Amino acid sequence: MSSLPFASEARGLTKTFPPDRTAVDAIEFAIDDRECFGFLGPNGAGKTTTMRMLFGRLRRTAGDLHVLGLDPDRQTREVRSRIGVVTQENNLDEDLTVFENLLVHAGYFGLSGSAVRRRAADLLSFMELEGREHSQVRELSGGMQRRLLVARGLINQPELLILDEPTTGLDPQARLVVWQRLGELREQGVTIVLTTHYMEEASRLCDRLVVMDAGRIVERGTPRDLIRRHAGEQVLEVRWPAGADQPALDGTPVRRVDRHGDRLLVFTDDPAAALAGLGGRVPPEAMLIRPATLEDVFIHLTGRELQE
Numbered sequence: 001m002s003s004l005p006f007a008s009e010a011r012g013l014t015k016t017f018p019p020d021r022t023a024v025d026a027i028e029f030a031i032d033d034r035e036c037f038g039f040l041g042p043n044g045a046g047k048t049t050t051m052r053m054l055f056g057r058l059r060r061t062a063g064d065l066h067v068l069g070l071d072p073d074r075q076t077r078e079v080r081s082r083i084g085v086v087t088q089e090n091n092l093d094e095d096l097t098v099f100e101n102l103l104v105h106a107g108y109f110g111l112s113g114s115a116v117r118r119r120a121a122d123l124l125s126f127m128e129l130e131g132r133e134h135s136q137v138r139e140l141s142g143g144m145q146r147r148l149l150v151a152r153g154l155i156n157q158p159e160l161l162i163l164d165e166p167t168t169g170l171d172p173q174a175r176l177v178v179w180q181r182l183g184e185l186r187e188q189g190v191t192i193v194l195t196t197h198y199m200e201e202a203s204r205l206c207d208r209l210v211v212m213d214a215g216r217i218v219e220r221g222t223p224r225d226l227i228r229r230h231a232g233e234q235v236l237e238v239r240w241p242a243g244a245d246q247p248a249l250d251g252t253p254v255r256r257v258d259r260h261g262d263r264l265l266v267f268t269d270d271p272a273a274a275l276a277g278l279g280g281r282v283p284p285e286a287m288l289i290r291p292a293t294l295e296d297v298f299i300h301l302t303g304r305e306l307q308e
């Protein structure tokens with residue numbers, strides 16, 4: 001398998017946990033150098049398992065996988081030295097201070113001295129944690145710890161950064177900070193691989209993404225392409241009693257009608273015509289016309305609402 005010019009490439013990548021749970025089922029992807037590539041999917045889809053194979057934490061059961069041209073199973077140490085990892089679970093050292101967490105982590109890469117101390121301080125301010133250097137990790141809020149994990153993942157100046165749900169649990173302000181920073185890293189040429197349950201995050205950050213479900217990749221493309229392919233331009237959302245018959249919208253330019261509880265989602269490029277097709281039965285306060293989003297695509301493809 002040619003490994004370049006892709007930052008990472010997988011073919012037939014499979015992970016089976018004994019006795020017979022196939023968490024990742026023969027997936028293929030090719031991540032370009034310097035792009036931001038997303039893995040979406042409901043709980044249990046296989047995202048974390050895929051990330052763990054990428055950074056050599058789990059050995060694959062079958063298939064080919066390259067990261068920066070290396071095999072993460074056989075060249076684990078070299079892969080790790082060139083990538084940054086932010087895991088889904090918090091694995092900070094609770095007994096150390098914020099600054100010590102960064103320095104100890106740098107030590108794993110053989111990095112020490114004043115240059116690393118400067119870098120650690122820069123990263124703390126990059127993630128808006130300045131002033132917290134000497135706090136114990138346990139004194140930080142969950143969102144601060146998440147930002148510290150991102151800072152720690154950057155200590156070795158990685159070429160590729162893997163983030164498994166980087167902003168889960170962050171408040172909207174902190175999430176914006178992380179989005180901004182990840183955007184800056186991408187501008188600087190860092191390849192970013194992330195998983196997320198936030199469709200807005202995926203839309204904003206990802207150049208391309210895949211949607212996983214039950215271990216398989218069920219769709220792939222740019223956020224824009226996926227929205228166009230599966231949801232179209234606009235959505236007319238109307239409140240519609242759960243027991244009531246679905247309206248016949250024959251003759252109106254509707255691509256699909258989905259029902260979620262007491263809401264109808266009418267996917268259409270002409271919401272005014274679709275609304276007319278509902279025969280004036282919808283009062284203004286019971287309807288909303290909005291652009292289609294990646295969330296619509298996700299729900300359509302995976303058949304359920306997002307869970308965290």
Ligand SMILES: Nc1ncnc2c1ncn2[C@@H]1O[C@H](COP(=O)(O)OP(=O)(O)OP(=O)(O)O)[C@@H](O)[C@H]1O
Nearest residue numbers: 017021023041042043044045046047048049050088
């Ligand atoms: N160490 C393990 N041993 C056995 N089964 C596992 C192990 N790790 C994960 N699994 C199973 O593999 C499947 C995929 O899990 P994974 O953690 O990759 O999902 P995920 O997409 O990251 O989900 P989430 O959105 O909840 O984080 C699940 O069915 C899970 O129970």
Ligand SMILES: [Mg+2]
Nearest residue numbers: 047048049088
């Ligand atoms: Mg996960």
